[in-house]
Amino acid sequence: MSNARATHLTRRGILAAGGALGLGAVLAACGDDDAKSAGSDKGTTAAKSGPWTFEDDRGTTVKLDKVPTNIVAFTGVAAALFDYGVEVKGVFGPTKTTDGKADVQAGDMDVSKLTIFGNKFDSFNVEQYAAFQPEVLVSTTFDDAGTLWYVPEASKDKIAKLAPSVAISVYDLQMPEPLQRMAELAESLGADMKATKVVEAKKKFEAAAERLRKAAKARPEIRVLAGSAAQDVFYVSGSNYSIDLEYFKALGVNLVEPPEEAKKATGGWFETLSWENVDKYPADVIIMDDRASTIQPADITEATWKKLPAVKAGQVIARSPEPILSYDKCTPLLDNLAEAIEKAKKVG
Secondary structure (H helix, E strand, O other), rough: OOOOOOOOHHHHHHHHHHHHHHHHHHHHHOOEEEEEOOOOOOOOOOOOOOOEEOOOOOOOEEEEOOOOOOOOOHHHHHHHHHHOOOOOOEOOOOOOOOOOOOOOOOOOOOHHHHEEOOOOOOOHHHHHHHOOOEEEEEEOOOOOEEEEEEHHHHHHHHHHHOOOOOEEEOOOOHHHHHHHHHHHHHHHHOOOOHHHHHHHHHHHHHHHHHHHHHHHHOOOEEEEEEEEEEOOOOEEEEEOOOHOOOOOOOOOOEEOOOOOOHHHHHOOOEEEEEHOOOOOOOOOOOEEEOOOOOOOOHHHHHHHHHHOOHHHHHEEEEEOOOOOOHHHHHHHHHHHHHHHHHHHHOOO
């Protein structure tokens, strides 16, 4: 793993940018949110009996007398485990939108059944969490220091005393690696990885990856820009550390890469542009941050945005900077980009 890290950035500065960019990752140094539990109709597996041991991506080994069932996880992690039939009873992180619907990061979970300890950045109800009597807390980490994503800096020590934690790294890796690690975690928690649904989901992911590889090879001239919109600025992400962009690049996708100097202020994650300069990089396809913390394409009113060739050509699709780490949820990300490249007109 690279030694480059973004942890020197101020948490709030990163949040602004990260929340804005697949950098949420960068926000690695941050924490969040509130909840309850949902079962899965996707082949929920009976919990294993006996002792449970799992070594996470920090090199930390968690040992419990039995497989945990009172699990608390970052929303996206809970959504991934849900896809494998593992029930998570409490969550923190973006779970419900302002109108009470499921956040994009909640996947297929029934959010009305979840105990939410914090629904936004830097909010985590420690008292509620303590009363919940969690057996283990699971989150991702977006840096090489093992910072637990969305666990607030101010209360992380109190939270750590209440239950052991497990971290799955999504920093400076390609998508298949954290996908495999999440599958291993799910299996340790009782998921049946030989179930037809699970096996088929992995096959579909591999087929989608091959489709994207072929599309990129057939149309190397198609430039893809990863963007994220905020009120006053537009972020262009580099592929350095994001698991999706690193993988797309490895598959041959021609990604727009801001120069290192331009990304320096954000630890190498992305470049910040004013809306006046949103046309700085020619692009044929734009993949836009789909998280609720960002402005979605349909709601962008800036005239400079509307004049972009890719926008005028309707060649803008969603990107999930924090993918739900199940094969079922990552497959469409590959297929959608492959289709966009296959159909794109050369406009940038």
